[in-house]
Structures are given as C-alpha cells and as structure tokens.
Amino acid sequence: MSGSVPDCIFCKIVAGDIPAEVLARNDHAVAFRDVNPQAPFHALVVPVDHQPDAAASAAADPAVLGHMVTLADEVANASGNEDYRLVANTGAGAGQSVFHTHLHVLGATTSMTETLV
Ligand code: AMP
Numbered sequence: 001m002s003g004s005v006p007d008c009i010f011c012k013i014v015a016g017d018i019p020a021e022v023l024a025r026n027d028h029a030v031a032f033r034d035v036n037p038q039a040p041f042h043a044l045v046v047p048v049d050h051q052p053d054a055a056a057s058a059a060a061d062p063a064v065l066g067h068m069v070t071l072a073d074e075v076a077n078a079s080g081n082e083d084y085r086l087v088a089n090t091g092a093g094a095g096q097s098v099f100h101t102h103l104h105v106l107g108a109t110t111s112m113t114e115t116l117v
Contacts (some may be wrong), residue, residue, distance in 0.1 A: 076094035081107030
C-alpha cells in the first residue's frame with residue numbers, strides 16, 4: 001500500500017484537502033499540530049505515502065522513518081524543545097486510532113510562534 005488512500009484523514013491532511021495546522025514538511029513527511037494535544041507541544045509527523053503503521057512504513061521504505069525523525073526534531077527544536085518524546089502507537093490495543101503511520105512529538109514547552117513552511 002502506498003500513495004494516498006481515499007478515506008484516510010491523514011492522507012487528506014497531506015493533500016491539503018482538510019485543514020490542519022501544518023508546521024513543516026519535507027519531500028517525504030508532513031508535521032502538523034495534534035487537534036487534541038496531550039502535552040504543551042504536541043505535533044504529529046506523518047509520511048506522505050500511506051502505510052498503516054510504523055513497521056509497515058519501515059518494511060516499505062526504511063528511509064522514510066529517518067525523514068520523519070528529522071522533521072520531528074526540527075519542529076520540536078523550533079518549539080523550544082531540545083528534549084522531547086517520540087511515540088508511535090502500533091495497533092488498536094496500544095491506542096492507535098488513525099491507521100496512517102504517525103509519530104507523536106511531545107514536548108514540555110511551546111514557544112513556536114511561526115511555522116517552518
Ligand atoms: P493515535 O491514537 O496514536 O492513532 O493518534 C492519532 C492522533 O491523531 C490523536 O492524538 C488525535 O488527536 C489526532 N488527530 C485525529 N484527527 C486529527 C486531525 N484532523 N488533525 C490533527 N490531529 C488529529
């Protein structure tokens with residue numbers, strides 16, 4: 001599975017078909033604020049190409065996870081968080097509710113006043 005999946009909410013955000021507060025993007029991934037933040041800074045980083053979870057993205061293209069971590073580091077640093085958590089819930093039993101690969105980027109402070117895009 002790759003590219004865009006019609007009923008996937010994160011594919012729609014990547015395509016710009018539904019609104020999101022996009023913070024940064026590169027050729028492979030997009031970072032946007034989580035609509036229901038669980039920390040002072042809470043962003044999601046998703047790959048452009050749809051896969052259901054991080055393991056599937058790694059199997060399809062291991063480099064994409066590196067691009068996602070690089071983008072996560074950029075938005076965390078830009079928000080004033082040198083230190084931050086990355087979380088990838090995998091499977092409904094672990095709390096995954098959107099089945100398009102994503103990293104939660106969680107930081108203790110939010111000083112980000114401008115987006116990187
Ligand atoms: P997970 O439970 O790990 O699958 O995380 C999914 C995350 O997506 C949750 O933290 C939601 O708050 C977030 N979310 C769902 N819909 C949107 C949206 N339209 N824009 C931003 N974040 C969203």
